[in-house]
Amino acid sequence: xxxxxxxxxxxxxxxxxxxxxxxxxxxxxxxxxxxxxxxxxxxxxxxxxxxxxxxxxxxxxxxxxxxxxxxxxxxxxxxxxxxxxxxxxxxxxxxxxxxxxxxxxxxxxxxxxxxxxxxxxxxxxxxxxxxxxxxxxxxxxxxxxxxxxxxxxxxxxxxxxxxxxxxxxxxxxxxxxxxxxxxxxxxxxxxxxxxxxxxxxxxxxxxxxxxxxxxxxxxxxxxxxxxxxxxxxxxxxxxxxxxxxxxxxxxxxxxxxxxxxxxxxxxxxxxxxxxxxxxxxxxxxxxxxxxxxxxxxxxxxxxxxxxxxxxxxxxxxxxxxxxxxxxxxxxxxxxxxxxxxxxxxxxxxxxxxxxxxxxxxxxxxxxxxxxxxxxxxxxxxxxxxxxxxxxxxxxxxxxxxxxxxxxxxxxx
Numbered sequence: 001x002x003x004x005x006x007x008x009x010x011x012x013x014x015x016x017x018x019x020x021x022x023x024x025x026x027x028x029x030x031x032x033x034x035x036x037x038x039x040x041x042x043x044x045x046x047x048x049x050x051x052x053x054x055x056x057x058x059x060x061x062x063x064x065x066x067x068x069x070x071x072x073x074x075x076x077x078x079x080x081x082x083x084x085x086x087x088x089x090x091x092x093x094x095x096x097x098x099x100x101x102x103x104x105x106x107x108x109x110x111x112x113x114x115x116x117x118x119x120x121x122x123x124x125x126x127x128x129x130x131x132x133x134x135x136x137x138x139x140x141x142x143x144x145x146x147x148x149x150x151x152x153x154x155x156x157x158x159x160x161x162x163x164x165x166x167x168x169x170x171x172x173x174x175x176x177x178x179x180x181x182x183x184x185x186x187x188x189x190x191x192x193x194x195x196x197x198x199x200x201x202x203x204x205x206x207x208x209x210x211x212x213x214x215x216x217x218x219x220x221x222x223x224x225x226x227x228x229x230x231x232x233x234x235x236x237x238x239x240x241x242x243x244x245x246x247x248x249x250x251x252x253x254x255x256x257x258x259x260x261x262x263x264x265x266x267x268x269x270x271x272x273x274x275x276x277x278x279x280x281x282x283x284x285x286x287x288x289x290x291x292x293x294x295x296x297x298x299x300x301x302x303x304x305x306x307x308x309x310x311x312x313x314x315x316x317x318x319x320x321x322x323x324x325x326x327x328x329x330x331x332x333x334x335x336x337x338x339x340x341x342x343x344x345x346x347x348x349x350x351x352x353x354x355x356x357x358x359x360x361x362x363x364x365x366x367x368x369x370x371x372x373x374x375x376x377x378x379x380x381x382x383x384x385x386x387x388x389x390x391x392x393x394x395x396x397x398x399x400x401x402x403x404x405x406x407x408x409x410x411x412x
Contacts, residue, residue: 004286004332005254005358006392009042011050013247013361017229018054021210021221024241030057030201030220032079033227036066040228040384042250043393045073051227052076058103058201060222064093071101079129079163083107083139085114087121094122103127103162108141112152112159119158128153129163129201132188134181136169143188150195163201164189165222171208172232178209182216208232211241229361230380233370248369252359252387256310258284259338259350268335269327281338283323285356288332292387293358294376295329306375307366308336311355312343319343320357322366 021031033056039047044066048059052074060079061067067078077100084090084104096102106112106128119126130149133140141149153161166185170177185204189196203220210221211231225231228250231243261281268274268282285308289295294306306325321343323336336356338344344351360367373383 003390003392005252005291006394007042007387008251008253008394008396009046010247010249010251010361011395011397013229013249014047014050014227015054017227017246017249018051018056020241020245021223021226022055025210025214025217025221028219029217031055032058032060032203032220032222034060034206034222034224035070035227036060036062036081036224037385038066038389040224040381041387041389042228042384044070046393046395047227048074058220064089067096067102068092071096075101077101077103079103079105081105081139083111085111087118090115090118090126091122094124097122097124097126100127103129105129105131105139105165106141106149106153106159107131107139109145109148109152111141112149116152116156116158125158125160127160127162129165129203130161132164132166132185134166134184134188135177136167136181138167140167143184146188147192147195150192154195161195161197161200163203163220164196165202166204168204168206168209168216171206171212175212178212178216211243213240225380228384229363230369233374233380244363246363248361248363250359251357251361252391254285254287254356254358256283256336256338256351256354256356257286259344259352270330271328273328274326274335278339281341281344282326283336283338283351285334285336285358286332287358288330288334290331290388291391292383293329293334294372294378294383294386306372308334309357309360309362309365309367310338310341310344311357312341312347 033051035044038044048070056076058077058079060081062082064080067080070078093102104126131140132146133142153159168178168181201220202218203222205216205221207223207226209216210223229246229248231246262276264276264278266276287293307322310321310323312319312321321341323338325334326337327335347354359369359372369380373380
């Protein structure tokens, strides 16, 4: 089937990122990449083996279905973050629980009672991580009920405590809030240390807390965006791990399918949202909001402008120019302004067929994931997850010799 765009996934970049993170946290801190939502749409079953080969000690997903699919491809333990409260949901997981390849999260007193009853009926010991709600106010047991949950686990024949965790709510932009949550978490763990076995893993990081300071690492670092090569958008945020060494792992590509000239004053797109200020050359790229290209805040007269990167040469010499997206984003096409790209006149068919990067793997490019997400008013996670599954994912595998992972240390 012919496709109008493709997403290239660089497995060597994933490996690079895992080495950077391992260097940053040290050998005594476990790594737990989070690959929810099919690894943000990049394909968990193709990404997970690379993460494990590159040093992941555990993987985290949201749902039981995601875990079952994943365990067919990897032999690391998988942590299911979603509360599971019924025998029907837990029964298909029994072989994985017996083998120790699956661990669950317990979210409160009543949830713990349900899990214990189900485990007893299935005749299987269930390893769990107790999630403590220190300020996210989403899942997890409150600080007030968490001691009771620990006592329930300690008395239970069917539930074994394998981890204790919390979830930071504002790690991307509020270090004070991170410290407040971590302090509450630390006080809880210290107060109830007698009920927490020494082999329990302790974890609270996300990508941003991991990058901020080693005090957040505990005995396991849990992170999502970092394995995909994305750190802080705002480098002014205090952080000790150099996120510039992370390599974005994907590129979204298409091509120009039509080129035309319009006169000064002509309107472009639905609603005439862009008016040519000069005689202009415009190009058509066959992707739109149905593919996941963001719309709504780009391309107007006064708003932010999205860009694409034009591959002027296909011989590997790497000559690129950027072109703005103009007019409204359509269901399956966008329009770009090629007027300043005189080089296209020398391309075959006036530029038709020329490659276009919609989202670049160059973190400094104007069409990087972070800048595209910011311009569209969404998080990078959201934009990445919105890319339509129908877009082919193309795997690129380089050898480890093609990159160098230099040891790094956190500042004192």
